[in-house]
Amino acid sequence: MSANQNIGSLSGRSKVVSNKKMTFAERIYLPAIFGGFAITLSHFFKKKVTVQYPEVNRPFSEIYRGLHVLKRDDEGRERCTACGLCALACPSEAITMIAAERKENEMNLYREEKYASVFEIDMLRCIFCGLCEEACPKEAIFLTNVTVPSDLHRSDFIYGKDVLVEPVDKRVDISHRQTSEVLAFKKDKNQSHNS
């Protein structure tokens, strides 16, 4: 007897191999073969799992984390103030931005004095974890249930403000991604951004 058997398996998961002789039914293969036929035939008539993608979309969860959106406030001004917290929070360093100062005639475009003149997310780096959303103090960035479309060149995956900022006339509903804590925070009049 080998020493192994006395000690037993350290993981407790080892199995004793059975080398028993095959029975006659096992040796002629046929019963097992017909069993296999029955299984494959039953699958032949089963409902198929294929989703016909371009025509049919797999239903996403309400809180699916897909393509980002840069929100505007109720008056249509960009909420982002280019604080860089999302870029800091981003574990894959997908977000870059350049801050700029708001001019007098841009009061209706940007909510605060500072805004992001360039805001880029590299969709190939992004892992859609949603940490940017969590980090944002201005309720500016959210993930939506839109998937990032495929493209041919790596450079085409760097999305700028032209894609990310929501259009004024086509607002993106992100209410389902806002937790009750977030909503309470938004309504808190002590916070400057709600004043």
Place this chain on the structure above:
Amino acid sequence: MDGNYILYKLILASVILLISLVVAMYSTLLERKVAGFIQDRLGPNRAGIGGIFQPLADGLKLFFKEEFMPGTADKFLYILGPSLTMMIALLTSAVIPWGNSFIINGTEYTLQVADINVGVLYVFAILSIGVYGIMIGGWASNNKYALIGAIRAASQMISYELAMSMSIIAIVMMSGTLSLKDIVDQQHGMNWNVWYQPLGFLIFIVCAFAECNRSPFDLPECETELIGGYHTEYSSMKLGFYLFAEYINMFISSAMIATLFFGGYNFPFMDSLNLSHNALTIIGSMVFFVKIAFFIFFFMWVRWTLPRFRYDQLMRLGWKSLLPFAIVNILITGFVIMIKNHM
């Protein structure tokens, strides 16, 4: 033998050639569909309705692929390989009775290109040459993997040919003829050979799988060990010929199984229908093709059900199980025939 007769045979041969090619073409689609359905998928369905143009697209793709020939390959044999495989795959269809006969204006037109009285022998002769296409292709590529694949294929096909022929001998003993048409005619109605030769049928169908290099005996092709087997160095339509010949072989094998064991164009209650001879022939041919279609499906069903054999298991099954069983089958058949004759 008048001109009319020759013209008729020419047309028949062309039609059968066409049917073989179209059936093989759509077998490739069916294969992918069956694979998909068995794996809970849909299979190709984008090219045309239900993927009906998929085989055309596949063929077109192969035509437009780069025609690459290794510099060290034997040019003549390299081209001969796939051509031979394709030709041999198509040759067998000449002796298969695709239907009974049409009687038009008192002349009988049989739906068989050549009713030679050694049809079974002819089939085996063609089958044996089938090895050459693969062997020549594998050798001419001047690639060790292709050569090993070809050797594997050759030894597998030769091994299983023996047991296959042995299982047919029992049928020949029973029917006392080598003509395929006579063998079919003896299986009138439901008097099919499979009821008398179940063991022979089992051996034959297993060997048919091995002869066609189909799963579970698809050892000549394996990506992990041989990078593709005997057609490693082939590309474009030459590769297409090899792959296509496999499907033609499958069609012909199914036709042979249906002919030898399942009554060919005979079907139950064919006498009680009170139909004319010509109408019966048409229905019989359709029944024959339904049988063939079932066996083609069966080939695919097996492929997507069973894991492949290991090479030593393959050889053991061929030499130590199927061949002895085939011989025993011959002995039993001979014994029964002897008892019957003396009663």
